Amino acid sequence: MAASTKAQSxxxxxxxxxxxxxxxxxxxxxxxxxxxxxxxxxxxxRFQDVMKNIKGVADSDESAFKxxxxxxxxxxxxxxxxxKEGLTPDEERxxxxxxxxxxxxxxxxxxxxxxxxxxxxxxx
Amino acid sequence: MVNSGTFIAACKSIRNLEFSGANAAALQQPxxxxxxxxxxxxxxxxxxxxxxxxxAAVTRNRRGHWHELVQHLTDLGYLSASFFRNxxxxxxxRKPPTTAQFYHIYRAVGTFFREDDYPLFQxxxxxxxxxxxxxxxxxEKYLTVLVFRLEQLTSFxxxxxxxxxxxxxxxxxxxxxxxxRLRVLFHYGEADFRSRDxxxxxxxxxxxSLEVSLKLDTSLLPSQRDRPxxxxxxxxxxxxxxxxxxxxxxxxxxxNSGRRLPYFLAxxxxxxxxxxxxxxxxxxxxxxxxxxxxxxxxxxxxxxxNHLGIRLVQIGLWRAGYYTGAIDGEFGVRSHEALSALxxxxxxxxxxxxxRNRLRNALLTEVSGEDELWVADLRTVAKILEAYQPxxxxxxxxxxxxxxxxxxxxxxxxxxxxxxxxxxxxQYPDMTEPSRPRRVYFGLGGLIRGAFxxxxxxxxxxxxxxxxxxxAVFNFVKSVIKRIQEGIGLFFExxxxxxxxxxxxxxxxxxxxVDGESPIMATKLAIDFxxxxxxxxxxxxxxxxxxxxxxxxxxxxxxxxxxAVSTIIRWIGNLTTPLGWIRLGVFIARIVxxxxxxxxxxxxxxx
Numbered sequence: 001m002a003a004s005t006k007a008q009s010x011x012x013x014x015x016x017x018x019x020x021x022x023x024x025x026x027x028x029x030x031x032x033x034x035x036x037x038x039x040x041x042x043x044x045x046r047f048q049d050v051m052k053n054i055k056g057v058a059d060s061d062e063s064a065f066k067x068x069x070x071x072x073x074x075x076x077x078x079x080x081x082x083x084k085e086g087l088t089p090d091e092e093r094x095x096x097x098x099x100x101x102x103x104x105x106x107x108x109x110x111x112x113x114x115x116x117x118x119x120x121x122x123x124x
Numbered sequence: 125m126v127n128s129g130t131f132i133a134a135c136k137s138i139r140n141l142e143f144s145g146a147n148a149a150a151l152q153q154p155x156x157x158x159x160x161x162x163x164x165x166x167x168x169x170x171x172x173x174x175x176x177x178x179x180a181a182v183t184r185n186r187r188g189h190w191h192e193l194v195q196h197l198t199d200l201g202y203l204s205a206s207f208f209r210n211x212x213x214x215x216x217x218r219k220p221p222t223t224a225q226f227y228h229i230y231r232a233v234g235t236f237f238r239e240d241d242y243p244l245f246q247x248x249x250x251x252x253x254x255x256x257x258x259x260x261x262x263x264e265k266y267l268t269v270l271v272f273r274l275e276q277l278t279s280f281x282x283x284x285x286x287x288x289x290x291x292x293x294x295x296x297x298x299x300x301x302x303x304x305r306l307r308v309l310f311h312y313g314e315a316d317f318r319s320r321d322x323x324x325x326x327x328x329x330x331x332x333s334l335e336v337s338l339k340l341d342t343s344l345l346p347s348q349r350d351r352p353x354x355x356x357x358x359x360x361x362x363x364x365x366x367x368x369x370x371x372x373x374x375x376x377x378x379x380n381s382g383r384r385l386p387y388f389l390a391x392x393x394x395x396x397x398x399x400x401x402x403x404x405x406x407x408x409x410x411x412x413x414x415x416x417x418x419x420x421x422x423x424x425x426x427x428x429x430n431h432l433g434i435r436l437v438q439i440g441l442w443r444a445g446y447y448t449g450a451i452d453g454e455f456g457v458r459s460h461e462a463l464s465a466l467x468x469x470x471x472x473x474x475x476x477x478x479x480r481n482r483l484r485n486a487l488l489t490e491v492s493g494e495d496e497l498w499v500a501d502l503r504t505v506a507k508i509l510e511a512y513q514p515x516x517x518x519x520x521x522x523x524x525x526x527x528x529x530x531x532x533x534x535x536x537x538x539x540x541x542x543x544x545x546x547x548x549x550x551q552y553p554d555m556t557e558p559s560r561p562r563r564v565y566f567g568l569g570g571l572i573r574g575a576f577x578x579x580x581x582x583x584x585x586x587x588x589x590x591x592x593x594x595x596a597v598f599n600f601v602k603s604v605i606k607r608i609q610e611g612i613g614l615f616f617e618x619x620x621x622x623x624x625x626x627x628x629x630x631x632x633x634x635x636x637x638v639d640g641e642s643p644i645m646a647t648k649l650a651i652d653f654x655x656x657x658x659x660x661x662x663x664x665x666x667x668x669x670x671x672x673x674x675x676x677x678x679x680x681x682x683x684x685x686x687x688a689v690s691t692i693i694r695w696i697g698n699l700t701t702p703l704g705w706i707r708l709g710v711f712i713a714r715i716v717x718x719x720x721x722x723x724x725x726x727x728x729x730x731x
Contacts, residue, residue: 101657121139
């Protein structure tokens, strides 16, 4: 197997799904007490504590989060968007943010694939 | 604490695209534990954390990078000299800049970014036009790139190629760079320079003056109005070594028989302590020689009204790591002490640049009452300063490798940089003094050559704690710190993105707190390319807009950072020799430098 083919296979193995991109936006009751996640030393936010908080909410009640929008982009650039029926005005506010997340995910995907290929020596 | 060997091993695995749990953990450790808070998540952290009170804190290098940014912006006239002094007055009191001072810096950066056509800038996001918080975040994000480019515009090491499009009068960063160079070289034009921000046709007379005093065969002026400056003009003004060489060629004196005549610099220093010449370090037997030489000398000081020659010697002494005063053409106590120290260092070398006799006669004195007459042999001094000329890239690598090998042999290659760099603090000039342009900038080449010239001193300082910290040691510390600032700064910034994708850690924005509770907005972009956003239903429109704006800003420069970090990880994965963190930082910086120069690292990159 040629070196580049081997690396290509590795890339495919490392990344479970190279052919599509799914972006989903959820909403729910996700708040944190500022004092719970803020370092006393310097006022910065403790990342691990935020994660613990999110996980705690999700574990205690799986229905705590509702999907309000989902976008599926296939490799051939066909795009399918799902938006929850009957969005409340509050949920509609999230749609603009969802579109930004899609754009960021597309940009990140392109940059990350390029980056992984460089690391693997495919386009160094 | 993760060790550098574990990190290198993780990069090797990533190079093979193996994202196992252990590798992910090895990546996570530096991100979560080792990286300074400036690179922490959520992003951004207030820039004021870079300006903490502890002089030995891990944020020190980040702070140093900010100081360098301010210095270069001042050199190019984006910030005023009085702003610069006030900024450093607060620094001396270990206080962060005021809000107003930060805003000044942000505006200066915005103007610079707009005026400069550095190709890499096109890969970065636009500079935010109004919101100071976003401007702050932008500068923090691109600090390394900004400082690198500013360094090119203010350094005298000849690294900037002649620009094709510049015309005198253009209101660009290059126009400011030319003006800065004239300010360094010419004292008598201060009134002309003060009234301008950019070089223009009204200043062409200074180029003519330089052309005449250096007796150049070619013209430094444009061939006609509205034409570009000749390449020779850029070469001369951007490269100290060309300039100094031209000066020396123009001041080579011979008698009728072709015999080279001496070229001296004679200066008097006030000697308030009344020390005798033995204390001044000059044996009395040289007195007779000194008198004879002075009697024979036809040219003592022939540097013109502007003292261009003295300025050039001062710049050379600065590059050698000894002089930190103003480049003002006045050869006073600081210049004298710098020259003496340089000659002492040369005397310690196994193979000094000039013979020992010539070295001994390079600086002679006669003390009379409170006055000291000193006579420096400028031909010898110039010959020695020439030895500090930066080597080409390959030779520089060899010299640097020799420094690290010497430290390795003595077991001091992984010294505690944070503590030791505090020791050299006194060597930095007093930035609060009002002064004419006090600083010239040299890139790494000059620093490494300087450290290599005094390699024994470097080893003695690192390993044995001997406190001779000027000259070679100062250059060594600066060259290492510079890399840590530059390389680690950019690597960490890129690594933040990379590790978040690999580790699947979300980017989080915290909304405005109500009754002590904050809504959370999180977007996770994982390596499987699926993205999830989790948004609190209580988030206000303002909170949502903040998170959306964050996602937009994150896209800016993303490919640049991932490009940089993947190149670095690939090269770290190539390492076969164990390296401590300091040397790993230097190694990373070497790759970063190539990337900022928009070159791919060479295969035989230094290890």
